[in-house]
Amino acid sequence: MKRAKQILVPSLIALFVLGGALALTWAADTPALSGITVEDEHPNGCVDCHRNAGEGKDYRLNGALEEMDHPDVSALVKTVPQDCGMCHKAGTPTGSLSLRVHKIHYEEPSENHFIAYYQGECLACHTLNTATGVMSVKNGPKNW
Ligand code: HEC
Ligand code: HEC
Ligand code: HEC
Structure with a gap:
């Protein structure tokens, strides 16, 4: 009985150490893929980044489009970016x-903030169903 303990206890400790090390290795080596290996911080796509972040940082798309001299589409658009597609064909x-x-999100890569701050992650806007392989574009209600 005593001998069994002598073997069992160190083996268990070794197992925990090994398990911990493996878990750490997995965490360090696994790329952060939103909605696949890590929680998706932008489940609604566009509007989760293009929002009013306060302190004068208003990234909403209505303002951005206005600055680009885009036609006023506020009344037409309810779901983003789905409704943008009614004209953008x-x-x-x-x-x-x-x-x-x-x-917009990939041009001039050395200066583009989408690449600098969001690693140019496709899964910021797209979802990938790992069971079926189907990719789609996230949508969200307009926030203006
Ligand atoms: C993960 C965050 C993120 C998501 C999601 C996102 N964007 Fe952006 N977007 C950015 C950043 C950062 C920039 C600034 C890029 C640069 O440096 O020029 C930008 C720029 C833009 C611009 C140019 C005007 C501006 O504000 O600089 C438009 C228009 C735009 N995005 C539309 C969209 C649309 C439409 C979607 C959804 C299909 C979308 N974005 C999703 C982060 C995001
Ligand atoms: C009623 C039609 C219509 C809708 C809806 C629409 N657009 Fe546009 N968009 C246009 C037109 C027209 C242009 C200008 C095309 C040109 O002459 O280059 C344009 C241009 C753009 C450009 C290029 C601007 C530039 O200066 O490079 C972006 C980006 C854009 N639209 C994003 C969006 C987004 C995002 C939405 C949804 C929130 C949207 N559009 C909804 C008609 C529309
Ligand atoms: C900022 C948002 C955004 C990011 C980031 C993004 N996409 Fe997209 N993607 C879109 C939108 C919006 C559409 C058009 C959806 C529609 O037409 O309804 C699209 C369409 C597509 C399509 C369909 C083919 C086509 O041209 O219509 C493919 C393929 C695609 N994306 C691949 C990618 C890949 C690969 C990446 C990463 C390198 C990526 N996308 C990153 C927003 C994004």
Whole structure:
């Protein structure tokens, strides 16, 4: 009985140490993929970043579009970015939503804040269902 304890106790300790080390290695080596390996901090996509963060930091899209001399679409748009797609279609002069949005977030990579602050993460805007493999674009109610 005593001998069994002598073996069991150190083995258990070794097991805990090994388990802890493995858990740490997993945490260190696993890339942060929103909604897959870590919690998704922007489940509603666009509007979770383009929001009024207070202290004069208003990142909402209505203001951003106004600064770009964009037509006023406030009354038309209710769900973002789904409703932006009513005009932004591929092959039209308005340009597809995909090209418009990708360009803004990835052009001039050395200066682009989306790359600097959000690692240019596709999963900031997209979701990927790991069971089915289906990718989609997140949507949220407009916040203005
Ligand atoms: C994870 C945060 C994040 C998400 C999600 C996000 N954006 Fe952005 N967006 C940014 C950042 C940061 C910039 C500034 C990029 C730069 O440095 O030019 C930006 C820039 C823009 C701009 C240019 C005007 C401006 O405010 O600088 C538009 C328009 C825009 N985003 C639209 C969208 C749309 C539409 C979506 C959803 C499909 C979206 N964004 C999702 C972070 C985000
Ligand atoms: C009623 C139609 C319409 C809707 C809805 C619409 N847009 Fe646009 N958008 C336009 C038009 C027209 C242009 C200008 C095309 C051009 O002449 O280059 C444009 C241009 C843009 C550009 C490029 C601006 C630039 O200066 O480079 C961005 C980015 C954009 N739209 C984002 C959005 C987003 C995000 C939404 C939804 C919140 C949206 N649009 C909804 C019609 C629309
Ligand atoms: C800032 C938001 C945002 C980010 C970041 C983003 N996407 Fe998208 N993506 C969109 C939007 C909006 C659409 C258009 C959805 C629609 O048409 O309804 C789109 C469409 C697509 C499509 C469909 C094909 C097409 O061109 O219409 C593919 C593929 C895609 N994205 C891949 C990616 C990949 C890969 C990354 C990362 C390198 C990425 N996206 C990052 C917003 C984003």
